[in-house]
Amino acid sequence: MMKMIKNKYFIIGAIVVLLLLVISISMCGKKNGNETKTAKAHKGLMVVTITSNGTIRSNNEANLAAAGSGKVEKIFVDENQAVDKGQVLLELSSYGQAEKDYKRLAALGEKGYVTSQQVELAKEQWENTFIKAPFYGTIAKKFVESGEMLISGTPAFLLADLNDMIVETNIDETDIGNVKVGQAAEVSLDAYKNVKLTGRVLFISRSSLEVKEKGITYQVKVKFYPVSGVTLRLGMTCDVNVKVAEKNDVLMIPYTAIGEEEGRNYVFTVEKNMLKKKFIVTGLENYDNTEILSGLNENETVIENNTSKLKDGQKVKIK
Structure with a gap:
């Protein structure tokens, strides 16, 4: 009798463990499903900017x-x-x-x-x-x-001279090679949240500024156009976006879709519910997208994230 009771409890315990395991797998599947995203390779205008903090100063x-x-x-x-x-x-x-x-x-x-x-x-x-x-x-x-x-x-x-105001900003050495005098820039003032000033790069220092926390930077001055009703004061802080590249009809995908293997970039496309690994050549990139020069066609579907965990030939279900 005691043996039958023990067997009964053992069977019940096994069933409970099995149910918990099924629930856990199901939840993990849902979680992974929610995290997996897809995107289509598409063409459009790509604008590349370099962003840094700046300060309003006088040019004289x-x-x-x-x-x-x-x-x-x-x-x-x-x-x-x-x-x-x-x-x-x-x-x-x-x-x-x-x-x-x-x-x-x-x-x-x-x-x-x-x-x-x-x-x-x-x-x-x-x-x-x-x-x-x-x-x-x-x-x-x-x-x-x-x-x-x-x-x-x-x-x-x-x-x-308050009639000749500029923005002074420091650009990291990894970006300074892309900055040129005359490039368009946009200035967002902390004091005026809804105001954006437009202007152009006026000056790029040939001598670096060494900041221990931020590494090597170079001073850049941006001359902007005044806006009626906006009083600018020396020392005001702002964000500066320098447009270093602009290209139309660019084939692009989210940069998060791109993985790297032995120095080569790749993506996973989805063809008939199956993953296919494709090596690509990239060009321009900004904070959202990367230009595709070769290896991918317009309207192809790519997996947007978790590329390091995927395998060529893996079956997927795309909703």
Whole structure:
């Protein structure tokens, strides 16, 4: 009697295990079925862009510093004030005496009592006591106040031409070879979500910038066209998309459909519910698709993912 009960429990347990196994296989099949995707090789326009982060700057800006050191006596401008080329922005406390010395020696020089070198030295010492604007622009930043000590070479102002704005961005060395002056670019501003600026590549640096976290990059400047009602400010952040290639009537498939074997690219096509492995030659590629130069025809169906797990001749069921 005890033996029959044990056999009964054994049979029930085996049935339960079998049911769980069937359910598990069924669920795995559904899961794999949901993950498997197909796509058709199709022709269309392919646009290849390089994307990077950028910053709004002026194409003509400079930190202005006095050549001499001393106490700041007078400041004639405020931030956001427009200034003309040659306008005096700041004077040091030694300005007055240096000016007198220069004028006195200049007068003596006209009479031949001092050399021209002495006059030039006095003029240089006088010019070291004030700061002039080297070009028309706006005082974007003021770094000193009256009464403070200013050390020679220390910036006192940031002067920028706000009528000549650009985007500065750093492009990775793996992409910089595809970037050319004159290429079209699109700028998306973080401050204006619905605004896109269009422009062109203005400048590509020949010298690299080494950033430890990001590797080697090169500075690129993009000149864009202004948009009415959009106030741009120095330092605004943005995304830059540089169009490096554009080609029409391109045969393409999703890049996820492509596998690699010993340096050769391949895809799996579906023919009469059976997989066929085909080696292909690729061309342009962007964030979504890859150009097919040979090995595949238009409207052929390819498996879009999990190519490394598939086999040539494997049967599939495409819904």
